Structure formats: C-alpha cells, structure tokens
Amino acid sequence: MKPLVSILIPAYNSKEWIAETLRSAISQTWPRKEIIVVDDGSSDRTAEVARRFVSKEVSVVTQENGGAAAARNRALQLSQGDYIQWLDADDLLAPDKIEKQLAALGDAANKRILLSAPWAYFSYRTNRARFIPNSLHQDLSPVEWLLRKMGENLHMQTGTWLTSRELADAAGPWDTRMISDDDGEYYCRVLLASEGTRFVPESKVFYRITPSSRWSFVGTSDKKKKALLLSMKLHVQYLRSLEESDRVRKACLTYMQTWYPNFYPDRPDFMAELQELAAQLGGHLAVPRLRWKYAWMKPIFGLKVAKRAQMLLPQVKASVLRSWDKAMYRLETREVVENGDNNIGVTREN
Numbered sequence: 001m002k003p004l005v006s007i008l009i010p011a012y013n014s015k016e017w018i019a020e021t022l023r024s025a026i027s028q029t030w031p032r033k034e035i036i037v038v039d040d041g042s043s044d045r046t047a048e049v050a051r052r053f054v055s056k057e058v059s060v061v062t063q064e065n066g067g068a069a070a071a072r073n074r075a076l077q078l079s080q081g082d083y084i085q086w087l088d089a090d091d092l093l094a095p096d097k098i099e100k101q102l103a104a105l106g107d108a109a110n111k112r113i114l115l116s117a118p119w120a121y122f123s124y125r126t127n128r129a130r131f132i133p134n135s136l137h138q139d140l141s142p143v144e145w146l147l148r149k150m151g152e153n154l155h156m157q158t159g160t161w162l163t164s165r166e167l168a169d170a171a172g173p174w175d176t177r178m179i180s181d182d183d184g185e186y187y188c189r190v191l192l193a194s195e196g197t198r199f200v201p202e203s204k205v206f207y208r209i210t211p212s213s214r215w216s217f218v219g220t221s222d223k224k225k226k227a228l229l230l231s232m233k234l235h236v237q238y239l240r241s242l243e244e245s246d247r248v249r250k251a252c253l254t255y256m257q258t259w260y261p262n263f264y265p266d267r268p269d270f271m272a273e274l275q276e277l278a279a280q281l282g283g284h285l286a287v288p289r290l291r292w293k294y295a296w297m298k299p300i301f302g303l304k305v306a307k308r309a310q311m312l313l314p315q316v317k318a319s320v321l322r323s324w325d326k327a328m329y330r331l332e333t334r335e336v337v338e339n340g341d342n343n344i345g346v347t348r349e350n
Contacts, residue, residue: 003109005033005098005162006081010071011089012040015049017208022053024092030099033057037089038075041065046089069174069182076168084163086183091159092126094204101162104200112195115162117203123322124329126206139198142191143242150235151251153258158183159205167193180224181231188238209318218262225262229270232259236277253283261288265303 007025011018018037025035039047039062050060063074076084085098101115118137120129135148136156149155170193174186191197218224236252256274263270264287271285278285290298290306294313297306 002032003082004080005030005083005085006079007033007035007085007087008075008079009037009087009089010040010068010075011037011046013042013044013046014089015045017090018046018050021089025087027095028098029096034081036075036078038071040071067176067179069176069178072174082165084168086158088158090208090210092206097203100203101200104198111164111166114167114190114194114197116156116197116199117160117205118201119157119160119205119207121209122206123209123325125325129206137199141196142194145191145197146239147251150255155184157205157207163190177227178231179227180218181228185231185234188235192238225267228262232256249281253278253281257285260285264288
C-alpha cells in the first residue's frame, strides 16, 4: 500500500488565500493523503472558508491563538501520515509535487532521507514565478546543507520539504518560542536527525509574498528580535555539533554578521551576546553598514531615520508591485472566464 501523506496547514487570518491553498492540496496527484487545517484563532472568516472543503480527506480544527508553531504542533498531533507535507495557508504546491518527491525515493524508501524541492516567489500570478537555482538545489549531507545555508544566506521555504514520520518524531515538536524563523530552527533539527537531503527538481512550490507571510522580517519588534537571537544561537550550536572546523566557524560568523543589523544599535545586550559568541568562534562582528541607497541619509537625518528608511522603503515598493500584480491577475482571470478557456485554472475569490 502506498504511504499516507499528511498535508498540514496552519492558518491565521488567511481568508483571502486559504481556498486556493486547499485546492492545491486537494489537487495533489498522490492518491493517499489527508489534509488538516488548524485555524489558530483567526479573527476573520478563515475557518468558515476552509470548512467549505471538509470531506473524508479534509478536516478543519480551531484553537485559541498560540502562534504558527503551536498550530503546527496541533496539526502534527492530529495527523496519521507516513510523510508530512507542511503548507502555509497562502502558499501553493504544484499538482505533482508530492508524487515526484516520493518517486525519487524509489521502492526501498529510506525514511531518514529528507526530500526537498525548488520554490519561487509570487504574489497573485504563479506564471510569473521564477525558479532560480542555488547551491542548496542538490543532494547534500546535513553538514554541507547547513554550511551553505548559513555561509551563503540561503534557505528552503517550508513547503519544499517532505518529511517522513520517522524524521518528524526524531526532530521533536516545533519550538513555540520562535515567533520568527520557526521553520529555520525546526528544520535544523530535522536535518540533524537525517542522513541528508534529496533534491527533486521536478517538484515545485509557490511561495506567496504577503505582508503577513514575511516571517523573516523582524523590524522593531523586541519579541521577534529575542526569538531571532535564540534561533541564531541554536543554528550555530547545531552546525558545530556536526563538525568543528575552520570552515564551520567561518560560516557561523558569516551567518551572524548577516543578521547582526537587526540588533544594531537598539539592543546592545543582544549585540554583546553575539559578540561573545563571535569571539568564541575566533572572530568579531563588524559595525553594520547601510546600503549605498540609504547611507547618504545618515549624516543628514541620523542613523535611526536612515535605518528605518532602509527597512520600510523596500516594503513600500513590494506593496506597489503586489497591487500591480493583483490588478493584472484580475484582468487575466476575467479574460479567461469571458473567453471560456477551460484549459487554465481559474481561482475565484471567496
């Protein structure tokens, strides 16, 4: 009998996206699947929209708001699958994503192999998504994968992974302290329990860019900064547990330097912790520099204003691009409906 795959969807205030996400889960060509949505105390109609899809293979449960990690833990507890497919409530899977990944394992499936896939950003039109290869797009040992992630500032989006139950059990639950980078920390532990990754280029994941989906955006939130600091320290600990070498120490220092600006200059206590860790690694973290587009603001308006501009202006640009993409999506969708073209999937708003 083919293994059962659990597609687990934590959802919070996702009424605009949840229907399309559920359709992409239901449309998976892998025949044996269960789909579990955990509504994490949404204040909108997320649960109501999701319940329209309830069937023998789709269930929806609700809980008080506890954060994404808590919702994922609840979904995992309820699931029965031999494999776990995480799917955020605004993202999409290609119809054959799961089938191609399981096919790559072959008949003698090794439950300690972690399956990965390519992913690309989109806002509304998936045909505009661009899949750009990087050094994680290959089969890698756990230490090589973490070295590249941390040393080159790369990551895999949550939906790319297909995780065996054996690996999920070995990794343990999601850490509810992580209100930012929860998936980064979790999959470090999954990698540590694995025998390595197997990259399946034919499978695809579409990562929708919305303001609420930007978990990596820390901004001015002290809670997110605290969670990021913890995640960074754990990343370094996890990689060093696999190998203690010059190349590991170099990757750890590069990784810490990349995220150091999130604490400078507002949290000198967190900066001091990271500098102490950097010293243990034989290095020192440099004072962060503003990008050239914003550096001219510092002598005129001060560091605080220049840093805030560097943080906020890209968000404004992204918002404008999303609005344009939404307008074009609606125009293209209307044209498809009017032309009666049944060969193109049309998502209707709920």
